[in-house]
Amino acid sequence: MIALQRLVKRYGRFTAVDDVSLEVAAGEIHGFLGPNGAGKTTTLRMIAGLLMPDAGTIVVNGHDLAKAPEAAKASLGFIPDRPFIYEKLTAGEFLRFHAGLYGVDGNGIGARVGEMLELFELARWEHELVESFSHGMKQRLVMSAAFLHRPQAVVVDEPMVGLDPRGARLIKNVFRRMASHGVAILMSTHTLEVAQDMCDRISIILKGKIIARGTVDELRALAGGADQHLTEVFLKLTGGGGLQEIDEIV
Amino acid sequence: MQAFPYLLVPHILSSRNRARRRQRGDLLRAWLFGGVGVMVFVSLLVGAYWLTWQVNDYAELGDYLLRLGLSWLFLTFLSFLAFSGVVTALSTFFLAEDLRLLLTAPVATRRLFHARFLRTVAQSSWMVVMFLAPVLVGVGLARCAGPMFYATALATLVPFVVIPVAAGTAATLLLVNIFPARRARDILMLMGLLFAATIVMLLRFIRPEQLLRVESLPDVTDFFTALQSPITPLLPSFWAGETLFASLQGGRDLLHAGALWTTAAMSVVLLRAANERWYFAGFSRSQEAPKARFTALRVLDRIGRALPLGVVRRNLLIKDLKIFLRDVSQWSQLLLLLALVLVYLYNFRVLDLERIPYMSGVIKNAYAFVNLGMAGFVMATVAVRFVFPGVSAEGRSFWIIRTAPISLRDFLWSKFWTGLVPVFVLTEGLTVVANEFLGIDPFLKAVAAAAIVFMSVALVGLATSLGARYPKFEADNPSQVAGSYGGVAFMIVAVAFIIVTIVLLGWPSSIYLMQQLRRSPFSVAQQMFIGGCFATFAVGSLATG
Numbered sequence: 095m096i097a098l099q100r101l102v103k104r105y106g107r108f109t110a111v112d113d114v115s116l117e118v119a120a121g122e123i124h125g126f127l128g129p130n131g132a133g134k135t136t137t138l139r140m141i142a143g144l145l146m147p148d149a150g151t152i153v154v155n156g157h158d159l160a161k162a163p164e165a166a167k168a169s170l171g172f173i174p175d176r177p178f179i180y181e182k183l184t185a186g187e188f189l190r191f192h193a194g195l196y197g198v199d200g201n202g203i204g205a206r207v208g209e210m211l212e213l214f215e216l217a218r219w220e221h222e223l224v225e226s227f228s229h230g231m232k233q234r235l236v237m238s239a240a241f242l243h244r245p246q247a248v249v250v251d252e253p254m255v256g257l258d259p260r261g262a263r264l265i266k267n268v269f270r271r272m273a274s275h276g277v278a279i280l281m282s283t284h285t286l287e288v289a290q291d292m293c294d295r296i297s298i299i300l301k302g303k304i305i306a307r308g309t310v311d312e313l314r315a316l317a318g319g320a321d322q323h324l325t326e327v328f329l330k331l332t333g334g335g336g337l338q339e340i341d342e343i344v
Numbered sequence: 345m346q347a348f349p350y351l352l353v354p355h356i357l358s359s360r361n362r363a364r365r366r367q368r369g370d371l372l373r374a375w376l377f378g379g380v381g382v383m384v385f386v387s388l389l390v391g392a393y394w395l396t397w398q399v400n401d402y403a404e405l406g407d408y409l410l411r412l413g414l415s416w417l418f419l420t421f422l423s424f425l426a427f428s429g430v431v432t433a434l435s436t437f438f439l440a441e442d443l444r445l446l447l448t449a450p451v452a453t454r455r456l457f458h459a460r461f462l463r464t465v466a467q468s469s470w471m472v473v474m475f476l477a478p479v480l481v482g483v484g485l486a487r488c489a490g491p492m493f494y495a496t497a498l499a500t501l502v503p504f505v506v507i508p509v510a511a512g513t514a515a516t517l518l519l520v521n522i523f524p525a526r527r528a529r530d531i532l533m534l535m536g537l538l539f540a541a542t543i544v545m546l547l548r549f550i551r552p553e554q555l556l557r558v559e560s561l562p563d564v565t566d567f568f569t570a571l572q573s574p575i576t577p578l579l580p581s582f583w584a585g586e587t588l589f590a591s592l593q594g595g596r597d598l599l600h601a602g603a604l605w606t607t608a609a610m611s612v613v614l615l616r617a618a619n620e621r622w623y624f625a626g627f628s629r630s631q632e633a634p635k636a637r638f639t640a641l642r643v644l645d646r647i648g649r650a651l652p653l654g655v656v657r658r659n660l661l662i663k664d665l666k667i668f669l670r671d672v673s674q675w676s677q678l679l680l681l682l683a684l685v686l687v688y689l690y691n692f693r694v695l696d697l698e699r700i701p702y703m704s705g706v707i708k709n710a711y712a713f714v715n716l717g718m719a720g721f722v723m724a725t726v727a728v729r730f731v732f733p734g735v736s737a738e739g740r741s742f743w744i745i746r747t748a749p750i751s752l753r754d755f756l757w758s759k760f761w762t763g764l765v766p767v768f769v770l771t772e773g774l775t776v777v778a779n780e781f782l783g784i785d786p787f788l789k790a791v792a793a794a795a796i797v798f799m800s801v802a803l804v805g806l807a808t809s810l811g812a813r814y815p816k817f818e819a820d821n822p823s824q825v826a827g828s829y830g831g832v833a834f835m836i837v838a839v840a841f842i843i844v845t846i847v848l849l850g851w852p853s854s855i856y857l858m859q860q861l862r863r864s865p866f867s868v869a870q871q872m873f874i875g876g877c878f879a880t881f882a883v884g885s886l887a888t889g
Contacts, residue, residue: 105632139631142448146628168450178445181818182358191354195449223361 095120095247095278096141101150103136110136112302114150118247118278123269125293126282129332133302134282135175138251141280142172155246168196171240175251175282177232181225185216185235188224189242196243210238215264229256237265247278254285266292290324300332351446351459380836385478392482400486410483411589417479418581421472422508428468429512430519435821436464437513437623438520438630447627457619461612464513467827469505476501480588487592496591500601503608504584510611517618520626580604641666656750660758667737668762685722685774689781709857712784713850716792719775720799720842723767727807728834731763733825735812742817752812760808768800785860788853791878795849798885803838806888810834841888848881 096118103111111133118124128134139145141152143163152159155169179188189207193199198206211217214234224232233256240248253269254262269292273279283289289296290310298306298313306316310324317327395413399406437443437460446456480497483489576582583600590597648662735756738745745755775796779789814830825831852874859866866874 144444144447144628145631146625164450164452167448170448172448174444174448178441180354180358180442182361183354184361187357188354191357192449194350194353195446195451197450223365 095122095155096249096280097151097153098137098141099151099153101137101140101152102148103133103140103145104148109302111140111147114299114302114304116280116297116304118280120246120276120278121273122294123273123279123281123292125289125296126280126299127284127286127289127296127328128282128299132299132332134299135251137299138172138249138280138282139174141249142170142174143167168243169246171243171245171248173236173240173248173250173253175255177236179224179232179235182223184221184223185211185227186220188235189239192239193242198243206242210242213241213268214238230258230261233257234261234264237268241268241272245277248272248280250279250281252283253281254283254288262288286324286328298328298331306331348455348458348462351451351455352462354442355463377833377836380840384836384839385474388475389478389482389485392479393486394482396483396486407589407593410487410592411585414483414588415576415582415585417476418504418584419576419579421476422504422579422581425468425472425505425508426512426515429464429509430515431512432464432468432509433460433513433516434520435824436460436467437516438627439821443627447624453620453623454616457616457623461510461513461615465506465509468509468512472505473501483592489592490594493588493591496596496601497588500584500587500604503604504580506608507580507604507611510608510615514615514618517615517622517626520630521622523629580607641669644669654754656754657757660750660755661762664734664758664762685770689774689777709785709788709853711782712779712788712792713846713853715775715778715782716795716849717842717846719771719778719792719796720803720845721839722774723771723796723799723803724835724838724842726767726770727763727803727838728826728831729822731759731767731804731807732811732831732834733816733819733822734759734763734808736815736817736819736825737822739817739819756808756812759811760804763808764800764804767804768796771800772796785857787856791849791853795845795881798882799842799845802841802885802888806837806841807834810837844884845881848877848884852877 096116098114098116101111101114101116102109114133114137116124116137126134126137136145140147141154141159143159143166152166154166157166157169159166180191183191186207189210190203193203193207208217208220211220214237216231216234216238219227219231224235227235233253237253240250250269253265257265266288269279269281281289281293293310295307295309296313297304306313308316310327313324313327313331314322317330396410399409399413402409481494484493484497487493580603583604586600587597587604590600644662644665648658651658651661653661735742772793775792776789779792784792810830810833811825814828814833816825816828816830819825819828855870855874856866859870
């Protein structure tokens with residue numbers, strides 16, 4: 095569903111994404127982990143069509159993003175870390191506009207918008223301006239927009255930031271349900287518990303390169319500790335052991 | 345897929361929602377400012393009507409003057425529109441936040457282009473259209489033009505604004521693709537210089553010094569010809585002027601109207617093709633983070649320490665100055681302004697006033713007030729662009745000010761003084777030098793110089809307070825803040841203030857000049873009137889500030 099081949103992105107002399115290849119199959123939730131500045135957001139923004147890669151190909155649902163951008167984007171849902179929403183629109187107006195962008199129109203649109211607002215527990219806010227929403231509500235609204243057009247693949251950058259425990263559980267459930275319906279989900283997160291709970295496979299990126307990939311168990315084995323928590327595995331693989339020592343001293 | 349106007353839906357709905365959920369006092373303010381707007385509109389209309397009526401008396405020469413006036417008017421706006429197009433396109437095509445939403449959606453580049461270009465044209469040209477509309481209506485009424493003239497005016501304005509805005513958008517597309525990273529600020533700096541160059545070129549096209557040789561020319565045709573640069577007839581401003589002049593005469597100039605429309609259509613087609621080829625590459629580059637390049641500006645710390653200020657005010661002042669100086673897009677626009685001022689002064693330098701008999705004596709001195717008005721407009725423009733957005737420029741970091749134990753008075757104090765000093769120096773210099781070139785009466789020179797002090801306090805104070813009253817923290821750039829509701833309100837109030845100032849100073853000064861001319865002493869009533877006007881102006885200015 096999502097296939098990256100030898101993806102490269104350079105900012106001047108700095109290579110932010112270096113020869114990254116990745117595949118997310120239908121129905122898979124794939125975690126994309128890495129320390130700050132490792133190249134996660136740059137990779138996701140290239141898949142979403144916001145940045146132009148310097149080399150490599152991105153294929154979404156069989157459509158090459160460079161050659162058929164509209165077809166590729168039509169089958170993709172993108173949830174950015176800092177989403178843009180028109181503040182002076184109501185939740186309902188925003189979703190209807192979003193649906194129109196993806197060619198979802200006609201009589202069924204009202205029902206579909208209601209369905210998504212219900213799913214993300216925003217139904218009673220349908221006619222309220224977005225500017226009055228809390229961060230968590232905005233996050234849920236962006237997610238309902240991303241799933242509105244029934245995408246085959248979804249790219250999510252930090253989905254849990256700003257969500258309360260109830261919201262976080264809701265999102266986890268929605269992602270699992272979507273994946274069970276065949277949607278491929280590529281998710282970047284710093285919340286390692288979420289990755290451990292939800293992801294079928296995980297890729298760890300460091301300094302623009304994928305340094306490890308596999309299931310949580312495979313990554314544990316790679317880090318040399320069969321019963322370790324994913325946090326320890328992550329720190330060992332990305333060279334963040336020093337933090338543990340500081341923790342111990344403190 | 346929906347047609348391109350669909351992409352404008354959020355803006356239309358947002359405007360509707362804003363109007364529906366207005367806050368207390370919004371309606372009153374809208375009526376108030378709308379009323380002042382109507383007054384400005386009517387003033388322009390009456391002014392244009394009066395001027396056209398006056399030149400009507402000169403038969404053939406009047407026609408030429410009108411034709412020339414139209415051509416010059418459009419030429420001035422041509423450069424303004426091109427520059428405005430560059431700045432607006434940078435925002436609408438590359439920096440607008442909603443692009444992050446639209447570009448992830450399956451929206452064809454062509455659809456996005458049409459929607460964004462329409463927005464760019466509207467945003468860049470509304471001010472020009474609002475100015476030209478009453479002027480053209482005034483001219484039409486004075487010449488008793490039929491409905492065809494107004495239809496022609498409308499049909500002329502559309503391609504006239506499209507051409508320079510398309511050129512400006514093309515320049516932005518090129519610049520964004522040339523720079524290796526997000527260098528919007530550098531681009532703006534370059535644009536400032538480009539605009540300055542355009543102004544100088546414009547000046548050469550117009551050749552104002554030719555005006556002074558009017559009496560030496562064998563006839564008016566030669567006079568008119570002498571004012572035309574060889575390039576001028578190739579500019580859309582000339583075509584627009586000619587089309588409208590022909591329509592005023594009851595005829596049709598299909599050649600120039602055709603040139604306008606075909607050039608506009610061709611500009612859009614070429615721009616669209618270039619956009620399809622280079623837009624995404626440019627947008628992608630514009631998303632890349634800029635490299636931090638800055639200077640420590642330690643001299644400001646030293647100056648701050650030397651000033652007799654409290655800790656809070658000193659630190660706020662240093663912070664405001666450092667942020668301003670490190671923001672290239674801010675001070676590069678001062679270069680542009682400097683170029684405009686130089687051109688303005690150059691006009692006086694090349695004017696050989698002794699050769700114009702009617703520009704001597706009282707009338708020459710009265711021109712000091714035209715100059716004062718001009719300095720006032722420069723002051724208002726600088727204030728709306730640099731002082732008004734001061735509070736909004738705090739943006740998302742405004743929480744630091746609000747949560748710190750400092751008063752808003754201290755905060756606004758810093759904004760006021762960082763605005764007042766440059767605004768005062770610029771406009772005082774402009775006024776003194778221009779009056780010197782004109783050879784104005786010493787009394788009027790002193791009046792003008794003192795007036796600038798009070799006007800600076802009034803307008804900078806007004807810009808600071810209205811900027812704080814109508815902040816726009818979410819704006820992408822200061823231009824957007826300047827163009828907001830509060831910015832427009834400031835400009836309207838500022839223009840009204842300048843007009844009142846001219847009346848309050850011009851009227852008593854005219855009495856002074858008359859008495860000087862007649863060599864008769866001032867009566868007590870006259871002295872009281874003159875003193876009263878000056879005092880009213882001074883007190884009014886300080887109260888406004």
